[in-house]
Amino acid sequence: MTEASFPAGTRETLLFLATAGLVVPAFTKLRISPVLGFLFAGIALGPYGIGALVDSVPALQYLAISHQARIASIAEFGVVFLLFMLGLELSFARLATLRRLIFGLGPIQVVASALGLGVAGMALGVAPSVALVIGGAVALSSTAIVVPVLAERKRLNSPTGRMAFALLLFQDLAVAPLLFAVSVLADHEPGSLGLKLALTLAPAILAVGALVVVGRLILRPLFHLVAVARSTELFTAASLLVIVGTGAITAASGLSMAIGAFIAGLLLAETEYRREIEVTIEPFKGLLLGLFFVSVGTELDLSRLFATPALVLGMAVGLVAIKALVLYGAARLLKMPRRVSAEVSLLLAPGGEFAFVLINQAAAGALLPETISASLLVAVTLTMIATPFMARGAERLARRLPAARNTVPLPPPDDGQARVLIVGYGRVGQLVAEMVTGHNLPYLAIDDDPAVVARARDAGVPITFGDATRPDFLRLCGLAQARALVVTVSTTRVVEQVVAAGRGERADLTIVARARDAAHAAKLYEAGVTDAVPETIEASLQLSEAVLVDIGIPMGFVIASIHEKRDQYRRMLNASEPQGPRRERRAIRRPTAESKA
Numbered sequence: 001m002t003e004a005s006f007p008a009g010t011r012e013t014l015l016f017l018a019t020a021g022l023v024v025p026a027f028t029k030l031r032i033s034p035v036l037g038f039l040f041a042g043i044a045l046g047p048y049g050i051g052a053l054v055d056s057v058p059a060l061q062y063l064a065i066s067h068q069a070r071i072a073s074i075a076e077f078g079v080v081f082l083l084f085m086l087g088l089e090l091s092f093a094r095l096a097t098l099r100r101l102i103f104g105l106g107p108i109q110v111v112a113s114a115l116g117l118g119v120a121g122m123a124l125g126v127a128p129s130v131a132l133v134i135g136g137a138v139a140l141s142s143t144a145i146v147v148p149v150l151a152e153r154k155r156l157n158s159p160t161g162r163m164a165f166a167l168l169l170f171q172d173l174a175v176a177p178l179l180f181a182v183s184v185l186a187d188h189e190p191g192s193l194g195l196k197l198a199l200t201l202a203p204a205i206l207a208v209g210a211l212v213v214v215g216r217l218i219l220r221p222l223f224h225l226v227a228v229a230r231s232t233e234l235f236t237a238a239s240l241l242v243i244v245g246t247g248a249i250t251a252a253s254g255l256s257m258a259i260g261a262f263i264a265g266l267l268l269a270e271t272e273y274r275r276e277i278e279v280t281i282e283p284f285k286g287l288l289l290g291l292f293f294v295s296v297g298t299e300l301d302l303s304r305l306f307a308t309p310a311l312v313l314g315m316a317v318g319l320v321a322i323k324a325l326v327l328y329g330a331a332r333l334l335k336m337p338r339r340v341s342a343e344v345s346l347l348l349a350p351g352g353e354f355a356f357v358l359i360n361q362a363a364a365g366a367l368l369p370e371t372i373s374a375s376l377l378v379a380v381t382l383t384m385i386a387t388p389f390m391a392r393g394a395e396r397l398a399r400r401l402p403a404a405r406n407t408v409p410l411p412p413p414d415d416g417q418a419r420v421l422i423v424g425y426g427r428v429g430q431l432v433a434e435m436v437t438g439h440n441l442p443y444l445a446i447d448d449d450p451a452v453v454a455r456a457r458d459a460g461v462p463i464t465f466g467d468a469t470r471p472d473f474l475r476l477c478g479l480a481q482a483r484a485l486v487v488t489v490s491t492t493r494v495v496e497q498v499v500a501a502g503r504g505e506r507a508d509l510t511i512v513a514r515a516r517d518a519a520h521a522a523k524l525y526e527a528g529v530t531d532a533v534p535e536t537i538e539a540s541l542q543l544s545e546a547v548l549v550d551i552g553i554p555m556g557f558v559i560a561s562i563h564e565k566r567d568q569y570r571r572m573l574n575a576s577e578p579q580g581p582r583r584e585r586r587a588i589r590r591p592t593a594e595s596k597a
Contacts, residue, residue, distance in 0.1 A: 042297020078292030087265020106170025113139035137358035207253035227450035276466040315379035346394035350383035424489035469497035503528035
């Protein structure tokens, strides 16, 4: 079988899937970032690794990624999906709290870094105007690497994580002007620079404005219609359509696809479908980001590094040093805490993925000598590979610096507070929510009926649409910090699945579930609920209480007998559990006459 026997792209796809299946478990077990695993895999499988040996050993062609272009176009969607997920976590209201960092520190960092790196480029013989533009290109950092590294270390919601994200967001916005600058320098035809700038930026501004206005009008109704269909496939298709469609609109207007996807995420973050969309898209994001890192690794030409090590390593070290010093100085100028400034400076000092686009475009326009452009690309790749290591070093360095009062604006907490999760918002769920609210406890309701969710959300109820039988969805709803999980739905199978998902995530979680009858309650106790409330038994006890009180039996005696009978049923149901350690059960008691008084 020859390479031609495979359909185009099939071999690269198989190699990537095999790499993902081996790299992620191995590096996770070694407690090393999978990002590095994908990068090293790209280096090993790329044209400068195994691919360079294919001519000598033809059999290696099946293990080599020799056509980067086949995966590069798809790999770019890794960054697009990543920005969409970040938008889902923020929303416009939460993003507004970061405006000082985005539009204050962001421009200072990009411009000052471009100037410093541009001066270094002039020392290598590059024309001043070109050196400044390329300086701006390498002043950008890697969103696709920095954000996953912060997420792995659980620091995305820290002051460091928020400052880093704000700067990365402005850097993504700066790509369009930099691309315009490169195209103007490469275009030697006469014309007004101001007119060219207006023709370039006007479509971008109109596209962003149209996305925001139209998105607010149609996205929520669109997902409501999709949710009503109760089709997982249709919901997935709608999510992918929004991401790719908004990205295509901004790409056509001159901005990056990632900006369009980010705006779509911001718009959807304000809807009740946010968490379900996040669960749906997460697998796509993970695979595409892995493919992106593999494609970055394939770009590393080790022969260039060995041929001119002083030049390549000098570029890499100079790039990191200049960016780190500039960013630290800018952050301190805006009175950011020293500890946070130092950590973010080292974290964002390496180069980013957009440098490849800008440098390659400059080389194609004959603005950069081939030797400098190729060496610079290798230097940028080396700094990107070093990002996870620099993140660890930055965190350790920050710990040695004195703590300071936090002046980094943080968005208000969303899912971090301990809440009661109420699955099902029918009549029973609504009553539970009223009782929880009466005791000043925060809660989040979950329902899979889009009509119920829409009505409740319009009424100001904290509710979200989604499938609570999925553990990953419950995690997004804050299960790790939840005070309790209350399952009020009437479908026995769904109740059992939600209980199993909740208990599988947390052994210490208080879980109270609605049961159909005594047999169902016994089954739920076996599954690990703290308390099961059978409908038939509770209805019988309430009827008994009403009739006994109505015929003149003193209320105190009636309530005592009802409590005794309820405890008797509970002991009977618990007796059906398998032998072994049991969780302590707490009786659910109706208010006594004394407690009412």
